[in-house]
Amino acid sequence: MDKFVIDGGLPLNGTIATSGAKNSALPALAAALLTAEKVVLHRIPRVRDIRTMERLLVNIGSEMSVDEETVTIETPKILSPEAPYELVKTMRASSLVLGPLVARAGRARVSMPGGCGIGARPINFHLAGLEHLGAKISQEYGYIEAVAPDGLKGGHIVFDRITVTGTEDILMAAVLASGETTIENAAREPEVVDLAAMLTKMGAKIEGAGSSLIKVQGVSQLHGVTHEIIADRIEAGTFIIAGAITGGDLTVTGCVTEHLGALIEKLVDVGVRITAPDACTVRVQPDGGLRPADMTTEEYPGFATDLQAQYMALMTQADGISIISETIFENRFMHAQELMRMGARIRIEGGRAILAGGSRLTGAGVIASDLRASASLVLAAMVAKGETVIDRVYHIDRGYEKIEEKLSAAGARIRRVE
Ligand code: EPU
Numbered sequence: 001m002d003k004f005v006i007d008g009g010l011p012l013n014g015t016i017a018t019s020g021a022k023n024s025a026l027p028a029l030a031a032a033l034l035t036a037e038k039v040v041l042h043r044i045p046r047v048r049d050i051r052t053m054e055r056l057l058v059n060i061g062s063e064m065s066v067d068e069e070t071v072t073i074e075t076p077k078i079l080s081p082e083a084p085y086e087l088v089k090t091m092r093a094s095s096l097v098l099g100p101l102v103a104r105a106g107r108a109r110v111s112m113p114g115g116c117g118i119g120a121r122p123i124n125f126h127l128a129g130l131e132h133l134g135a136k137i138s139q140e141y142g143y144i145e146a147v148a149p150d151g152l153k154g155g156h157i158v159f160d161r162i163t164v165t166g167t168e169d170i171l172m173a174a175v176l177a178s179g180e181t182t183i184e185n186a187a188r189e190p191e192v193v194d195l196a197a198m199l200t201k202m203g204a205k206i207e208g209a210g211s212s213l214i215k216v217q218g219v220s221q222l223h224g225v226t227h228e229i230i231a232d233r234i235e236a237g238t239f240i241i242a243g244a245i246t247g248g249d250l251t252v253t254g255c256v257t258e259h260l261g262a263l264i265e266k267l268v269d270v271g272v273r274i275t276a277p278d279a280c281t282v283r284v285q286p287d288g289g290l291r292p293a294d295m296t297t298e299e300y301p302g303f304a305t306d307l308q309a310q311y312m313a314l315m316t317q318a319d320g321i322s323i324i325s326e327t328i329f330e331n332r333f334m335h336a337q338e339l340m341r342m343g344a345r346i347r348i349e350g351g352r353a354i355l356a357g358g359s360r361l362t363g364a365g366v367i368a369s370d371l372r373a374s375a376s377l378v379l380a381a382m383v384a385k386g387e388t389v390i391d392r393v394y395h396i397d398r399g400y401e402k403i404e405e406k407l408s409a410a411g412a413r414i415r416r417v418e
Pocket residue numbers: 023026093119120121122123124125126127161162163164165166305306328329330371372399
């Protein structure tokens with residue numbers, strides 16, 4: 001298993017480029033199953049979760065070629081409408097094939113996702129949504145089966161709670177359902193908007209993506225498409241916080257500043273100087289010491305749960321107490337224990353983390369517990385005195401493309417050891 005060895009204490013300077021969004025690329029790959037024609041996707045980040053989704057598509061019957069960040073997919077026939085346990089257990093987003101498979105083939109069999117490091121993460125809303133579209137759902141032998149032999153029919157879906165992949169799954173099912181579907185309390189994340197843009201280019205009729213009410217007029221078939229994935233706002237946000245925590249002068253390019261509003265606002269609050277020379281570039285510079293500020297995670301356009309761990313690393317360096325409230329997942333503070341091993345002073349009370357701030361972090365051996373937790377440990381290590389060894393960096397490889405190369409180029413001392 002690979003480890004990262006990081007020598008802290010150096011500011012990040014220069015420029016880091018943002019890759020395509022993992023969480024947009026995953027539904028885009030699943031959406032390729034909706035047509036027999038050719039789908040060409042650009043700016044697909046070469047990260048482990050994407051490779052897992054590609055394997056899943058090939059198992060299902062897609063023909064695929066990968067040329068750097070361009071993936072070409074053709075699925076003349078659905079050979080096996082199934083997401084096996086071996087793949088679902090390594091990536092829960094495999095359940096994104098559920099909607100497209102029922103819509104295109106009238107049947108999907110997807111392994112039930114098991115427990116997860118950050119919370120229970122059931123897919124009951126995806127299933128209830130598909131039932132509203134006329135699918136019959138059953139569960140046996142650890143698998144969920146959804147069938148609609150005569151095709152899906154439009155319906156009215158109200159999500160009990162905002163769900164990102166749930167919205168995407170139902171959107172992909174609804175585009176081929178007969179008649180009109182309305183999705184209330186839909187997720188407004190940029191990744192949902194990106195998926196809707198791709199589906200629209202394929203011939204789908206969608207209104208309201210990016211708002212909480214999405215309307216879909218079903219069509220009988222979709223055609224091929226060429227689509228470029230949006231920038232990864234979580235990766236960009238991680239680099240912006242990296243610039244802030246190390247007190248460097250760092251420019252993050254190729255992002256969408258509009259998608260980073262809540263983060264930028266918070267960083268300005270805590271005393272980081274942020275400028276955006278254009279709509280795709282953010283420059284971070286130090287502006288005196290860091291002040292503490294409380295933060296609560298929310299659905300988009302609020303502060304992303306996927307940046308909570310990184311913000312926690314930053315607040316260990318603020319001059320005073322800050323309270324971080326996690327409202328999306330019930331168990332997303334695993335990084336706090338590891339940050340404490342590096343000298344952070346944090347108390348966890350249910351869904352709240354109370355940070356004393358002003359901690360002089362020192363290098364230690366730490367363990368990455370999930371994707372974003374690993375990113376927060378990398379950030380903490382870059383500001384800590386001495387050497388930090390982060391174990392289980394396969395978590396970070398799930399979602400960050402060449403992170404050690406990107407950070408090294410900006411002056412970090414980080415190396416991967418086997
Ligand atoms: N939920 C249910 N039932 C459902 C679906 C969700 O109870 O059927 C609950 C979840 O347990 C959670 C909340 O609703 O408490 C919101 O979960 P959501 O469904 O929105 O999460 P997701 O779609 O599984 C995506 C991202 C996550 C990101 C969350 C929240 C992808 C592939 N994953 O997950 O990204 O944290 O939205 O923004 O888009 C990551 O990239 O590190 C990551 C975990």
